[in-house]
Amino acid sequence: MTACSFSCGMARASGTSRTCSPAGRTPTGPTSASRRPGPARVRGRTRAGSSTSPSPRSGSAPSTRSTGSWKASARPISRYSASLADPVGERFDEAALSNGLQVHKRRVPLGVIGVVYEARPNVTVDIAALCLKTGNAAILRGGSDIRQSCAAITSVIAEALARCGLTVDAVQSITDPDRALVGALLRMDKYVDMIIPRGGAALHRFCVENATVPVITGGIGVVHLYVEASADITRALPLIFNAKAQRVSVCNALDTLLVDRAIAPELLPHVAATLAPAHVEMRCDEQALAILQNSGAHVSAAAPGDFGTEFMDYILAVRVVEGIEQAIEHIAHYGNGHTEAILTENSAAAARFTDEVDASAVFVNASTRFNDGGQLGLGAEVAISTQKLHARGPLGLRELTTYKYIAHSDYAVRG
Template sequence: MESALKEKLYGQMKLAKEASRQLARFKQEAKDAALCEAGRQLLQNQTAILAANEQDLIKAQQDGQPAAYLERLRLTPERLQDLVDSLHQLAKQTDPVGEIMERWTRPNGLVIEQIRVPLGVVGIVYEARPNVTVDAAAIALKTGNAIVLRGSRSALSSNLALTECIRKALVQSGLPEEAVQYLPYPDHEAVDLLCTANGLIDVIIPRGGASLIQRVLQKSTVAVLETGVGNCHVYIDKTADYDMAEAIILNAKSSRPAVCNAAETLLVHRSWPQDLQNRLLAKLLSAGIELRACEKTRLLHPALANRLAAASSADWDTEYLSLTLAVATVDSLDDAIGHIESHGTGHSEAIVASDNDRAELFLSRVDAAAVYHNASTRFTDGGEFGFGAEIGISTQKLHARGPMGLTALTTSKYVVRGSGQIR
């Protein structure tokens, strides 16, 4: 079974490898035209895409998937339009390929340039969210990379419909169709084979839950660009403005609770006025958010105690991806930072404070891909950062960190020009 599967996968990956060599020769204009054509194909085939997505949703519901999972899986006309808009925005971005990053002349007359080039073939393993199919393929194409996509079983029909549109766009635009490959094999062996295809795959990006990411990290012999889970915190400082604090935590938790940049823990300074604390907790409860509070919080708010579930030690490390929020009272800014150091995942962390000095201390000491002062964690996103789209949010520190846009899918080479120099 594995040998048959390996033959099929390696066949597709070899096609991607050859296509990557062809794709690297195309100029920005041709790649941008393909992105715009992909947007046209998505709109033209909207009915078929949404019908395929409905099949996936029905099956996921029958399989007992939770509401948060269904939310990530669902496509709507509005979400498809957002994908089209992101393709057009990406087409307007400057192509990083060919950029001269540095240039210098050595005393012996050698002229050395460091130039951005594509990575080659990118493999991505992801769960549920079919929009990743379009975002990942688009960023890869813009940077001259071929891509091998392996989504989850639950989104198979959606992903195949979206991939078909992208491949049609490549054909219509004169780019190699084989530059986008989708692996329709649900077996874990398909992931393992992708992660060990040295020489065919240049980098693997896992995008999903902790178990998926860990499997890729443990199995892969190919370089991994790690994306991480988002156990994100919002800290309400003792100097916070109430209206701002309420707006930020409500947005961070409830605007789209099933995404990785949603807040999972609220930290509140004990000295923030008691009436403001009561008011904020009551507001969160009235918004339908389940609060799991530390013992100190429950004691400080006896009138709400019967509505505040007791938090367990596991709650501080949980990415709920739902309308559930852990709440802890802290005695100082240092305690808030210490809590984040102990339980954060290096994704996105925010402070709400009117005192700029205290905010700057938080921003400088908290170690995360994105840190915020007086803004929602929900802005950690390639589109919101002006990248056009993202292929994932990296929580590691090498090569790329934070929302990974175009430059994250490039590497560099040195071009050295001489006039007969020998060493």
């Protein structure tokens, strides 16, 4: 499917001629780009924002940043977005009040959304599709290494919008390599309604510290899976492999495995054997290392910083814990509210874990890889928010809207 056809399809489905109408303005922001603030995103990220570089290994998955990969991911996103229900115009919370008012809320677009991202050209298509579907305008700034790709994609989208009779300025791409323009975009609170950074910790920190526009942060995840004492070991193994090795370079991939001491001697050798075909390095605490050091598995002693690192590589931190309380304490200390999971056959343990773990998504007996808009039934997403305002978790179509109160009456006056 061409960009033209997906844009026209979404325009017919959502009526994107209303783009920016809530604010009564057009996106007259910068039309050129800057170098991304901070270093390029790398696979290993610590909670503090430092990084580690992945080492080459045989059997590693192909790069998700290849041209074929982003093209393949862009096509289904655009098609699926066009098929989703349009949230704009939805009426909800209707009430007839004693003061004579008939009140309801109506869902409306946010307005103009600025997105600053790094090394994935498919984000250009994802954001354009979702913003057009929800009647929002988008100002996009991709990393300098994908600058030409972003410009080409945006040009095709503009052509498609023109053919549909819509404003070509509804989706703009900043392509000028002047770094100052990113800072300018972040401070355009008169024109831009929301900023969404997609990239490493340095990019998120730069946006938060320099923006006067509201910023939705997230996408950086130190992800944990706790295997509780009652877990089914046989069924746990393929789930652990899926969470860690299916796709290591994404934010919902597993970083730290927490294993209950009661089942660690039985479980950990099986985990090592299961992960061996993917050449996963297991960085273990003292108890886990004692269990695995003579197993022939690819294991090493964990460094102090390993338990706070988003690896984005074939590396897994492993710790043996005394029970669910210590597992929850570990997650509270090292996690950043992205994705957490427990494997258990104990309903009380599951309830305690979901009640006490603070994250955008908490899973029971499911892979952490399910924290995704499409997998959670939201359709496509623009990012995963780890904050609590204005939205949390995957940002789908509804999260790209706000609402207004509409009140009708018969010439009512306030008493």
